Amino acid sequence: xxxxxxxxxxxxxxxxxxxxxxxxxxxxxxxxxxxxxxxxxxxxxxxxxxxxxxxxxxxxxxxxxxxxxxxxxxxxxxxxxxxxxxxxxxxxxxxxxxxxxxxxxxxxxxxxxxxxxxxxxxxxxxxxxxxxxxxxxxxxxxxxxxxxxxxxxxxxxxxxxxxxxxxxxxxxxxxxxxxxxxxxxxxxxxxxxxxxxxxxxxxxxxxxxxxxxxxxxxxxxxxxxxxxxxxxxxxxxxxxxxxxxxxxxxxxxxxxxxxxxxxxxxxxxxxxxxxxxxxxxxxxxxxxxxxxxxxxxxxxxxxxxxxxxxxxxxxxxxxxxxxxxxxxxxxxxxxxxx
Amino acid sequence: xxxxxxxxxxxxxxxxxxxxxxxxxxxxxxxxxxxxxxxxxxxxxxxxxxxxxxxxxxxxxxxxxxxxxxxxxxxxxxxxxxxxxxxxxxxxxxxxxxxxxxxxxxxxxxxxxxxxxxxxxxxxxxxxxxxxxxxxxxxxxxxxxxxxxxxxxxxxxxxxxxxxxxxxxxxxxxxxxxxxxxxxxxxxxxxxxxxxxxxxxxxxxxxxxxxxxxxxxxxxxxxxxxxxxxxxxxxxxxxxxxxxxxxxxxxxxxxxxxxxxxxxxxxxxxxxxxxxxxxxxxxxxxxxxxxxxxxxxxxxxxxxxxxxxxxxxxxxxxxxxxxxxxxxxxxxxxxxx
Amino acid sequence: xxxxxxxxxxxxxxxxxxxxxxxxxxxxxxxxxxxxxxxxxxxxxxxxxxxxxxxxxxxxxxxxxxxxxxxxxxxxxxxxxxxxxxxxxxxxxxxxxxxxxxxxxxxxxxxxxxxxxxxxxxxxxxxxxxxxxxxxxxxxxxxxxxxxxxxxxxxxxxxxxxxxxxxxxxxxxxxxxxxxxxxxxxxxxxxxxxxxxxxxxxxxxxxxxxxxxxxxxxxxxxxxxxxxxxxxxxxxxxxxxxxxxxxxxxxxxxxxxxxxxxxxxxxxxxxxxxxxxxxxxxxxxxxxxxxxxxxxxx
Numbered sequence: 012x013x014x015x016x017x018x019x020x021x022x023x024x025x026x027x028x029x030x031x032x033x034x035x036x037x038x039x040x041x042x043x044x045x046x047x048x049x050x051x052x053x054x055x056x057x058x059x060x061x062x063x064x065x066x067x068x069x070x071x072x073x074x075x076x077x078x079x080x081x082x083x084x085x086x087x088x089x090x091x092x093x094x095x096x097x098x099x100x101x102x103x104x105x106x107x108x109x110x111x112x113x114x115x116x117x118x119x120x121x122x123x124x125x126x127x128x129x130x131x132x133x134x135x136x137x138x139x140x141x142x143x144x145x146x147x148x149x150x151x152x153x154x155x156x157x158x159x160x161x162x163x164x165x166x167x168x169x170x171x172x173x174x175x176x177x178x179x180x181x182x183x184x185x186x187x188x189x190x191x192x193x194x195x196x197x198x199x200x201x202x203x204x205x206x207x208x209x210x211x212x213x214x215x216x217x218x219x220x221x222x223x224x225x226x227x228x229x230x231x232x233x234x235x236x237x238x239x240x241x242x243x244x245x246x247x248x249x250x251x252x253x254x255x256x257x258x259x260x261x262x263x264x265x266x267x268x269x270x271x272x273x274x275x276x277x278x279x280x281x282x283x284x285x286x287x288x289x290x291x292x293x294x295x296x297x298x299x300x301x302x303x304x305x306x307x308x309x310x311x312x313x314x315x316x317x318x319x320x321x322x323x324x325x326x327x328x329x330x331x332x333x334x335x336x337x338x339x340x341x342x343x344x345x346x347x348x349x
Numbered sequence: 350x351x352x353x354x355x356x357x358x359x360x361x362x363x364x365x366x367x368x369x370x371x372x373x374x375x376x377x378x379x380x381x382x383x384x385x386x387x388x389x390x391x392x393x394x395x396x397x398x399x400x401x402x403x404x405x406x407x408x409x410x411x412x413x414x415x416x417x418x419x420x421x422x423x424x425x426x427x428x429x430x431x432x433x434x435x436x437x438x439x440x441x442x443x444x445x446x447x448x449x450x451x452x453x454x455x456x457x458x459x460x461x462x463x464x465x466x467x468x469x470x471x472x473x474x475x476x477x478x479x480x481x482x483x484x485x486x487x488x489x490x491x492x493x494x495x496x497x498x499x500x501x502x503x504x505x506x507x508x509x510x511x512x513x514x515x516x517x518x519x520x521x522x523x524x525x526x527x528x529x530x531x532x533x534x535x536x537x538x539x540x541x542x543x544x545x546x547x548x549x550x551x552x553x554x555x556x557x558x559x560x561x562x563x564x565x566x567x568x569x570x571x572x573x574x575x576x577x578x579x580x581x582x583x584x585x586x587x588x589x590x591x592x593x594x595x596x597x598x599x600x601x602x603x604x605x606x607x608x609x610x611x612x613x614x615x616x617x618x619x620x621x622x623x624x625x626x627x628x629x630x631x632x633x634x635x636x637x638x639x640x641x642x643x644x645x646x647x648x649x650x651x652x653x654x655x656x657x658x659x660x661x662x663x664x665x666x667x668x669x670x671x672x673x674x675x676x677x678x679x680x681x682x683x684x685x686x
Numbered sequence: 687x688x689x690x691x692x693x694x695x696x697x698x699x700x701x702x703x704x705x706x707x708x709x710x711x712x713x714x715x716x717x718x719x720x721x722x723x724x725x726x727x728x729x730x731x732x733x734x735x736x737x738x739x740x741x742x743x744x745x746x747x748x749x750x751x752x753x754x755x756x757x758x759x760x761x762x763x764x765x766x767x768x769x770x771x772x773x774x775x776x777x778x779x780x781x782x783x784x785x786x787x788x789x790x791x792x793x794x795x796x797x798x799x800x801x802x803x804x805x806x807x808x809x810x811x812x813x814x815x816x817x818x819x820x821x822x823x824x825x826x827x828x829x830x831x832x833x834x835x836x837x838x839x840x841x842x843x844x845x846x847x848x849x850x851x852x853x854x855x856x857x858x859x860x861x862x863x864x865x866x867x868x869x870x871x872x873x874x875x876x877x878x879x880x881x882x883x884x885x886x887x888x889x890x891x892x893x894x895x896x897x898x899x900x901x902x903x904x905x906x907x908x909x910x911x912x913x914x915x916x917x918x919x920x921x922x923x924x925x926x927x928x929x930x931x932x933x934x935x936x937x938x939x940x941x942x943x944x945x946x947x948x949x950x951x952x953x954x955x956x957x958x959x960x961x962x963x964x965x966x967x968x969x970x971x972x973x974x975x976x977x978x979x980x981x982x983x984x
Binding site: 025026029030033034035148149151152153154155156157160161163164167168175282283284285286287288290291294305306307308309310312314317318320321322324325328329 | 818819821822823825826827828829830833834835836837838840841910914917918921922923924934937938941944945948951952955956958959960962963966967970
Binding site: 136245246247249250251252253254255256257258265268269343 | 411434437442450451452454
C-alpha cells in the first residue's frame with residue numbers, strides 16, 4: 012500500500028512536470044511568443060532585448076526550460092505582466108474565492124445530483140428515469156455562460172431578488188469590515204458574527220453556485236446512475252433480494268455502500284469539470300477567483316500569470332484525484348491488506 | 350406418495366421488448382417432493398434459471414409471470430414483494446453459480462449470515478452468531494470462528510460456496526434451489542460440493558432443486574431429473590430412467606455431449622443447430638428444427654406430456670422407447686446426419 | 687480506460703453481413719431522437735453552407751443607426767450593439783462552429799491514430815513513453831487543458847482549435863493502440879504470420895478498420911463537446927477574436943447590455959444549444975447503432 016502511494020506521488024510529480032514541459036514548449040514553438048504578448052505590436056529593438064532579458068529568453072532553450080520548471084516547482088511563477096505583482100500572491104489572494112465556490116458546488120452536487128442518479132437507477136425505465144435522462148441530455152448541450160446569463164436575466168433583471176455579480180456589494184464591503192480568517196466569506200462573516208455581511212455574501216454566491224451546479228448536474232447524475240445500475244446488477248444484490256432482504260434496504264444500504272467508492276471517483280471527476288466550468292462562471296459573474304483571473308490574463312497576454320494559474324489548478328485537480336484514489340483503500344476491504 | 354414442496358404448473362415468463370416479446374419460459378411444469386433432489390437440466394438460455402428466480406418472485410422487470418408456483422403450499426405468482434419476503438430465504442433458499450460474486454464483498458461472512466438469520470428468526474445478535482457458526486460447521490468449513498470475521502475475497506471459491514450453503518441452511522428452508530452451484534468451481538471442488546449436498550440431503554432430509562447443464566453431475570447427485578428445452582420441461586423421470594433410457598430426442602443428444610472417461614471419443618459431441626431465438630420460437634415442438642425424428646406433425650402441434658412408465662413422462666410425438674427399435678447410428682447418442 | 691478497451695473487443699462482429707440494412711432500418715424506426723437530431727443537424731449544415739444566399743444582410747456590416755433593434759421583419763433576430771444583423775451573423779456563426787468541430791476532431795484523430803499505431807506497433811519503451819505522454823494530457827480536467835494551452839500560445843480561434851485538438855488526441859491514440867494490440871495478439875497465433883506474409887501490412891489492414899468503429903463513435907460524441915468548449919473559450923475571450931463570427935464571441939460582445947437587449951445574447955446561445963443537442967443526439971444514436979452493448983445511458 013505504501014509502495015502504491017509512493018508510486019502515485021511519483022506519478023503526480025512526473026505528470027506535473029510533463030504539464031509544465033508541454034506548456035513551456037508550446038509557448039516557445041507556436042507563433043505568438045511571450046515577448047510579443049508582453050510589449051505589443053511595434054516594439055523597438057531595445058524593448059525586445061530588455062523584455063527577452065527579463066523573461067530569460069536570451070538564454071539557450073534548455074537553460075530556459077530548466078529554469079522554468081525548477082521555478083514552477085518552487086511555486087515561483089514570476090511577475091504578472093498586467094498587475095506587476097508576483098503571480099503567487101495573486102493566486103493566493105484569489106484561490107479561496109474559487110475554493111469557496113467549487114467546494115459549495117461539490118457539496119450541492121453530492122446532495123442533489125447523487126440522489127437523483129440513484130433514484131433514476133433504482134427506478135430505471137420509469138417515468139422518473141426518463142425525465143431525468145431527457146433533462147440531462149438537454150442539459151449537457153447548454154453552454155455554461157448562457158445558463159449564467161439566463162439566471163442573471165431572471166433573478167436580477169426580472170425579479171430583482173439577487174445581485175448581478177461580484178462577491179460582496181460595495182456598501183457592505185466598505186461598511187462591514189470583517190477579518191479574512193479563512194478567505195471564504197461565508198465562513199468569515201459568520202465568524203465575525205456580521206449577519207448583514209453574511210446575507211450579502213450568501214446572496215452573491217447563489218447565482219454562480221446555481222450555474223456551476225446546473226451545468227455539472229447532468230454529468231453527475233449520469234455517472235451516478237450508471238454506477239448504481241452496475242451495482243444493482245451485481246450478483247450479491249440478487250443474493251440479498253433472494254434472502255428476503257427488503258428492496259429498500261438492499262438499494263439504500265447495501266448498494267449504496269458499494270456505491271461509496273465509485274461515488275468518490277465521481278466527486279474527483281466532477282472537480283475537474285468544476286475547475287473548467289468555474290473559469291467561465293467566474294468570468295460571467297465577475298467572481299474574483301482564479302478562473303476569471305486566468306481568462307483575463309490569457310486575453311491580456313499575461314503569460315506568467317496564465318501559466319501559473321493553470322499549473323496550480325491542474326495540481327489541485329491531480330492532488331484531489333490522488334486523495335480519492337487513496338481513499339479507496341479505506342473504503343474497499345478487498346484492497347486493504349489482510 | 351410424499352407431498353410436493355415445490356410445485357410449478359404452466360409457468361410462463363415473458364419479457365416484452367420494443368418490437369417483440371421474448372418468451373423465456375413457455376408453460377413449464379415441475380414438481381419437487383419433500384426430501385428428494387430434483388435435477389433441472391438444459392442448455393443455457395432454456396429458461397431454467399428464470400424458473401428458479403420465479404420460485405422466489407424475483408423475475409426482474411419488465412418480465413411478466415403467469416401460471417402457478419407454490420412453495421410449501423404458498424402461491425408465489427402475483428404476490429406483492431412485501432408478502433414474498435418470508436418466502437425468500439425462509440421457505441426457499443437459493444445458492445448461486447459464482448459464490449465469489451454472490452456474496453457481498455463489503456461485508457464479512459459473519460455479518461452476511463447473521464443479517465439473513467435475523468431477518469427470518471427473531472434472534473438476538475449472539476444467538477444468530479451461534480446459528481451462523483452451527484451452519485458453518487454443518488458444511489464442514491474449516492475454522493468457522495475465523496471464517497465469520499473474513500471478507501469474501503479472503504476465502505477460496507470452494508469455501509465460499511460452503512459459506513453460501515451455510516447461509517441457505519441457517520434459515521432452515523423447505524427447499525434449497527441450487528442454480529449451477531458447481532459450474533464456476535474446479536473439478537475437485539465441484540465433487541466436494543456435490544458430496545456435501547448429498548450428505549445434507551441424506552442427513553437432514555433436505556429438498557433440493559439442482560439446476561445444471563451437466564448431466565454427469567445429475568447422475569451422481571439427483572433422485573429425479575427434469576429436462577428443459579426452450580422454456581418447457583420435455584422429459585421428467587427418475588435419474589435411472591432418464592439417463593439409461595432417455596425418451597426425448599433432445600435428452601439423448603444432451604446425454605451424448607457428456608464426455609465419458611475411457612470412451613475413446615476424441616471429439617466432443619455437440620448438438621447440431623442453434624438454441625432457438627426465444628422471441629420467435631419454432632412452431633409446434635420447439636425442438637423440431639434440430640431433431641432427426643421430426644415429422645410434419647412436429648411442426649404443427651406442440652406435444653403434451655405422456656406417461657411412459659411409473660414416473661417417466663415425455664413430451665414428444667416420436668419418443669424413443671416403448672418397444673421402438675432405434676436406428677443404429679443414434680444408439681450411442683451420436684448425432685445423426 | 688478499461689471500458690474503452692473492452693468496447694473495442696466487441697464491436698466488429700455485430701457490424702457485418704447482410705443484417706446491416708435491416709439493422710439500420712430497425713434502428714431508425716426505434717430511435718426517433720436520433721432521427722430528429724440528424725434532421726436538425728442536416729438543416730444546420732445546409733444553412734451554414736448556404737449562408738451567403740440565406741443571409742439577409744452582410745454579417746460584418748456595421749450600422750450604428752440601426753443598433754440594438756428588437757427582432758422585426760427587417761432584422762429577423764434583431765441587431766447587435768453595432769447594428770449588425772443577428773440572423774445573418776448566427777448563420778455565418780454556424781460555419782465557424784461546424785468548422786471548429788470538424789477541424790478539432792479531425793486533428794485529434796490525425797494526431798491520435800498514428801501515435802496509437804506506432805506505440806502499439808513498436809511496443810516496449812516507445813509504447814510506454816508515448817502512453818505516458820498521453821496520460822499527462824488525460825490527467826487534466828476537461829476544459830482546463832485547452833485553457834492552459836491557450837495560456838501558453840495566446841488567444842485566437844486557430845490557437846483555441848489547436849489547444850482543443852491537443853487535449854483530445856490521447857483518446858484516439860488509446861483507441862488505436864488497443865485495436866492494434868488486439869490484432870497483433872491475434873496475428874501472433876495466426877497462420878498468416880507463420881506463412882511469412884508481410885505482417886506490417888496485414889496488421890495495418892486489420893487494425894485500422896477495427897479501430898474505425900470506436901473512432902467514429904468517439905468522434906461523433908466529441909463533436910458536440912468540442913463545439914461547446916470552443917464557444918466557451920471564445921466567450922471568455924481566449925478563442926475567436928473579432929472580426930471572427932462565432933456564437934460564443936457574439937454573446938460575449940453583448941455582455942454589457944444583455945439585460946435590456948436579451949436577444950443579442952439569447953440568439954447565439956440558443957444556436958449553440960440547438961446545434962450541440964442535435965449533434966449529441968446523433969452521436970448517441972451512432973453509438974447505439976454501432977455498439978449495441980452500450981444501449982444503456984453512458
